[in-house]
Amino acid sequence: MLEAGFFYLFAAMSVIGGMGVVLARNTMHSVMFLIFCFFNTAGLFFLLDAEFLGIILILIYVGAVMVLFMFVIMMLEVNKAKLKEGFLQYLPVGGVIALILLIELIAASSSGVFNTETIAAVGHFGKDVNNTVEIGKVLYTQYLLGFEIAAIILLVALVGAIVLTLRTRKDAKYQNISKQVNVRKEDRLRKVRM
Amino acid sequence: MGWLDMAITAGIWALEILAIAVPVALTVAYTTYIERRVIGIMQIRKGCNRVGPFGLLQPLADGLKLFLKETIIPTNANKLLFIAAPVMALVPALVAFAVVPFGETRLFGIWDEAHVMAVAHLNVGLLYVLAIGSLSIYGVLMAGWASNSKYALIGAVRATCQMISYEISMGFALVCVLMLAGSMDLAKIVDAQAGGFWHWYIIPLFPMFLVYFISGCAESNRTPFDLVEGEAEIVAGHIVEYSGMWFATFSLAEYGAMILISLLTCILFLGGWHAPIEALDFIPGTVWLLLKAAFFIFVFIWFRATFPRYRYDQMMRLGWKIFLPWTLGWVAVLGICTYAGELNHSLQFLSDMIGFYQPWRS
Amino acid sequence: MGAEYLANEYIPIFIFILVALGMGAAPLLITVFVAEQKPDREKLSAYECGFEAFEDARMHFDVRFYLVAILFVIFDLETAFLFPWAVVLDQIGMFGFIEMMLFLIILLVGYIYAWNKGALQWE
Numbered sequence: 001m002l003e004a005g006f007f008y009l010f011a012a013m014s015v016i017g018g019m020g021v022v023l024a025r026n027t028m029h030s031v032m033f034l035i036f037c038f039f040n041t042a043g044l045f046f047l048l049d050a051e052f053l054g055i056i057l058i059l060i061y062v063g064a065v066m067v068l069f070m071f072v073i074m075m076l077e078v079n080k081a082k083l084k085e086g087f088l089q090y091l092p093v094g095g096v097i098a099l100i101l102l103i104e105l106i107a108a109s110s111s112g113v114f115n116t117e118t119i120a121a122v123g124h125f126g127k128d129v130n131n132t133v134e135i136g137k138v139l140y141t142q143y144l145l146g147f148e149i150a151a152i153i154l155l156v157a158l159v160g161a162i163v164l165t166l167r168t169r170k171d172a173k174y175q176n177i178s179k180q181v182n183v184r185k186e187d188r189l190r191k192v193r194m
Numbered sequence: 195m196g197w198l199d200m201a202i203t204a205g206i207w208a209l210e211i212l213a214i215a216v217p218v219a220l221t222v223a224y225t226t227y228i229e230r231r232v233i234g235i236m237q238i239r240k241g242c243n244r245v246g247p248f249g250l251l252q253p254l255a256d257g258l259k260l261f262l263k264e265t266i267i268p269t270n271a272n273k274l275l276f277i278a279a280p281v282m283a284l285v286p287a288l289v290a291f292a293v294v295p296f297g298e299t300r301l302f303g304i305w306d307e308a309h310v311m312a313v314a315h316l317n318v319g320l321l322y323v324l325a326i327g328s329l330s331i332y333g334v335l336m337a338g339w340a341s342n343s344k345y346a347l348i349g350a351v352r353a354t355c356q357m358i359s360y361e362i363s364m365g366f367a368l369v370c371v372l373m374l375a376g377s378m379d380l381a382k383i384v385d386a387q388a389g390g391f392w393h394w395y396i397i398p399l400f401p402m403f404l405v406y407f408i409s410g411c412a413e414s415n416r417t418p419f420d421l422v423e424g425e426a427e428i429v430a431g432h433i434v435e436y437s438g439m440w441f442a443t444f445s446l447a448e449y450g451a452m453i454l455i456s457l458l459t460c461i462l463f464l465g466g467w468h469a470p471i472e473a474l475d476f477i478p479g480t481v482w483l484l485l486k487a488a489f490f491i492f493v494f495i496w497f498r499a500t501f502p503r504y505r506y507d508q509m510m511r512l513g514w515k516i517f518l519p520w521t522l523g524w525v526a527v528l529g530i531c532t533y534a535g536e537l538n539h540s541l542q543f544l545s546d547m548i549g550f551y552q553p554w555r556s
Numbered sequence: 557m558g559a560e561y562l563a564n565e566y567i568p569i570f571i572f573i574l575v576a577l578g579m580g581a582a583p584l585l586i587t588v589f590v591a592e593q594k595p596d597r598e599k600l601s602a603y604e605c606g607f608e609a610f611e612d613a614r615m616h617f618d619v620r621f622y623l624v625a626i627l628f629v630i631f632d633l634e635t636a637f638l639f640p641w642a643v644v645l646d647q648i649g650m651f652g653f654i655e656m657m658l659f660l661i662i663l664l665v666g667y668i669y670a671w672n673k674g675a676l677q678w679e
Contacts, residue, residue, distance in 0.1 A: 002200070002563065028275060028339060035332070046566050055321045056636050063328030064632040067335070067358060068625040071351070074339050075617050130317050132378060136644030140652045147655070150637070151662040154630050158666035161626040162675045165619045177511075207568045211575050219579070261587050264594065269601065281580035288576040292569050313572055314565040321639060351621055358628040365635035372642035439587035443580065507678035510624075514676040518631070518667070522660065525638070529645075529653045536650055 007047055014040035027073045031066060038062050052132040210313050214291050222449040223253035229495045236499040263438030268341060271435065275340035280436070280443035283333025287450035290326040293319040294457050295381045297467040297480035310381040311480065319380035320368055323458060324361075327413065330451060331357050333444070334422070338432035349431020352506065353415065353422040359513035360412040360419075366521035367402040367409070371395060371462050373528050374548070384466030391470040396463040398548070402524055403463040405517050407490070410455035412513070414448055416494055418501035419509060456490035457483070623675055634663055 017037030024030045038061050045054030139147055227242065227249070234241025242249040267276055293316050298308040316322055331354050338350020374395060375383040387394050396403045412419040422431050433444050460466060464486050467479030504512070528548065535545030641648075641656050670676055 026272070028272065032275070032278075046562065049562070051316070051318050052321070052640065055318050055325050059321065059325035059328060060629075060632060060636055063325060063331070063361075064358070064629045067331055067354060068622070068629055070335055070339075071354070071622055071625050074335075074347075074351075075622075132318060132640050132643050133647075136640035137647060140641055140644065140648050140655060144655060147637070148659060148662070151659040154633060155662050155666040158627065158630050158663075159669060161623060161630075162670055162673050165623050165626075166673055166675050167619065204567075204571065207571055208575070211568065211572050215572075215575060215579060261583070262591050263587070264591050265584075265588050266595070269597075277584070280584060281577065284580040285573065285576045288579060289569070289572055292572045313568045316565055351617055355621055355624045359624060362628060362631040362635065365632065366638070369635065369638045369642045372639065373645055376643060376646055378639070378643060438591065439583045443583065510676070510678045514627075515671070522664070526657060526660065529657070532645070533650050533653055 003047060007044070010040040010043035010047070013037075014044070028070075031070055031073060034069075035062055035066055038066070049129075050131055052135055207313070211292075214294075214296075214313060215288055218288065218291055218450060218453065219446070221453055222446050223257065225449050225453065225491060226256070226445075227253050228491075229498070232492065232495045233499045236496075257442075260439045260442045265440060266435070266437045268343070268435050270342040272340040272342065275336045276435075279333055279337035279340055280440050280447075282336055283330065283447040284443050284450070286326050286329040286333070287447040287454065290323050290454050291450075293322050293380060294454070295319075295384065295461065295466070297478065297483060298381070312381070315381060316379070318378045320372065320378040320383070320462075323380075323454075324365060324368060327451070327454075328357075328361055330413075330447065333447060334432050337436070337444070341432070341435040343435050345429050345434045346432050349422060349434070353432060356415070356419065356422065356509060356513075357413055359510060360409040360517070363405050363513060363517035363521045364409040364413065366518070366525060367399075367406040368462070370399055370402045370521070370524055370528055373525070373532070374398065380461055380466075384461055384468065387465040388468050390468075390472055391465065393550075394463065394465040398528075399463060399524075401520065403459070405521055406462065407455070407459050407493075409513075409517065410459065411494070411497065412509070414451035414455055416448070416452060417498040418504050421503055421506055421509065452494050453487070453491060456487040456494065459490050460486040620678070627670065627675065630663075630666075634660075 014037045017033045017040060020033030021030045021037065024033055038057060042054040042057045045051070045057060230252070231241040231249070242252040245251040245255045267273060292313040295310045295312040295315070297311045299311050312319075334353045334357070335350050338346045338348075338353070341347070371383065372378060375386045377383065377386075411417075415422045423433075433441055436444065460483055467483040469475050469477060469479075469482055531544045531548045533545070534541035637659065638656070641652065645652060
């Protein structure tokens with residue numbers, strides 16, 4: 001009963017958070033709502049015994065990805081008048097997508113996957129089952145290929161980010177530390193006979 | 195379980211939480227006092243000695259004064275986030291203490307088996323501390339953005355970049371601890387270091403200990419990494435628009451983070467609540483842990499009295515170009531040492547050495 | 557794990573968050589009521605070393621700051637992969653170790669690339 005109470009609390013809060021993301025006028029407030037939403041989703045993970053996933057959600061999404069989001073939003077010039085300009089232009093396309101999603105959601109929820117009988121069968125693990133260990137056991141053996149592909153995706157992301165954003169400035173003066181350390185008397189000093 | 199039982203349990207938990215949160219708050223207050231005294235002694239002057247005997251009431255006087263100061267909310271500020279920022283800074287600093295084990299107790303022999311003295315004894319305690327620690331960025335970032343002031347924004351962006359840079363090397367250093375302990379449960383990590391100081395992880399992981407502690411300094415924005423405040427260039431950075439108690443809340447968070455880092459350094463590398471030699475076990479474990487942590491708090495203050503501030507590019511260089519490869523390399527070194535015996539029999543001594551630190555390996 | 561573990565360990569954290577919120581908000585509220593409030597226009601304007609504030613404070617930053625944030629996300633993900641690996645290292649043995657070294661080498665390539673391109677360089 002307590003568990004159900006917490007489930008409804010977290011679920012309702014994450015839905016409210018999600019709605020806040022869309023409805024908030026100020027983009028910064030949207031980010032805050034998204035962070036709030038992630039916290040509640042982490043709570044839902046905890047309720048499912050997936051404590052590792054819950055913590056990782058906070059560590060990666062809230063602790064890292066959202067910082068990047070905030071950085072981008074902080075420095076974008078958000079012009080409210082400009083934001084509203086294209087509203088009517090995008091309305092048909094956006095409306096169609098929303099409608100399709102709605103139909104899909106209704107179809108999925110009425111298909112019987114979410115029947116209470118199927119969900120009720122999922123109970124808690126035994127006391128000795130450690131979520132982290134279980135994930136580790138399958139991730140590094142059974143899902144080896146996916147794991148290595150993740151490394152390559154990360155590599156691509158890293159290279160892509162550097163290619164897209166890095167512009168070396170010509171006017172900036174860099175400090176070359178090894179050059180400074182390796183400097184010798186002969187390089188700088190010139191004896192002049194007077 | 196009936197409603198009454200639940201209410202009683204919740205009450206006990208609330209007491210437990212207060213038993214940790216209130217001492218933390220008091221320690222924070224007296225750390226400021228000790229900091230002023232210690233730095234005073236190091237600079238051959240007295241430090242605060244007027245209010246009460248030896249100036250011991252100084253933190254109270256400071257607190258009272260801060261309470262009586264006017265609250266300023268700039269007209270241009272984003273009100274909601276400006277108000278939320280100090281709370282957002284303080285909450286992670288406090289909540290992280292939930293998993294810190296302060297020792298093991300049998301409650302004077304009432305319990306048969308030892309219980310870990312922590313509000314929550316999580317299986318993923320280490321990861322929890324890291325995750326909650328990473329949230330402290332938001333207080334800084336929100337304060338900087340909501341103030342709508344140039345200095346505040348520059349300070350916040352700098353601070354964020356600094357904190358995220360050092361979080362990576364911190365994470366890798368913790369992975370090294372995990373490789374030896376084989377568990378993310380903080381109590382198990384401490385137990386794996388039982389039996390004298392030669393079992394402490396500081397010996398095989400000395401470089402990681404340094405990286406962790408220095409990264410901790412950078413994470414909590416303490417000298418020599420306090421260029422976040424940079425009073426000469428960006429006049430206190432993200433907190434420039436805050437006044438009175440609102441300003442002090444950010445300092446509380448900073449000192450809270452400093453105490454947390456000290457405690458965690460002891461737990462992860464210095465055997466937590468275990469005495470250096472078993473003969474000294476008659477002193478309770480909690481006393482040992484607090485003594486060790488007090489030493490690290492002293493080191494924090496010592497740093498502040500000794501080191502000049504880093505320049506920004508030097509600080510980034512240390513994080514990205516020195517700590518990151520160094521910690522990554524150490525992960526590989528530890529792994530190779532673990533499997534050296536299997537690779538070549540003459541390298542067995544390496545595996546034995548690592549095996550010595552791995553009581554939890556089967 | 558199990559329901560009992562969940563209740564015993566996570567509910568206290570939930571309560572702790574509420575207590576911490578209270579401890580954070582209470583002093584802020586008290587000081588507003590205790591202290592004398594006398595705001596005026598100058599006092600509430602943004603601090604800019606005594607000058608009148610000019611231009612918008614929300615300025616553009618060097619792209620380097622974004623780059624650091626992106627690199628941080630990537631390396632943080634890498635640590636997230638390392639954590640469960642370090643915990644189960646005993647059980648997956650040599651195979652798991654070599655596999656993780658492969659993972660790290662792939663990312664090391666990226667790291668060296670970033671270093672050579674000067675992405676880690678500040679001036």
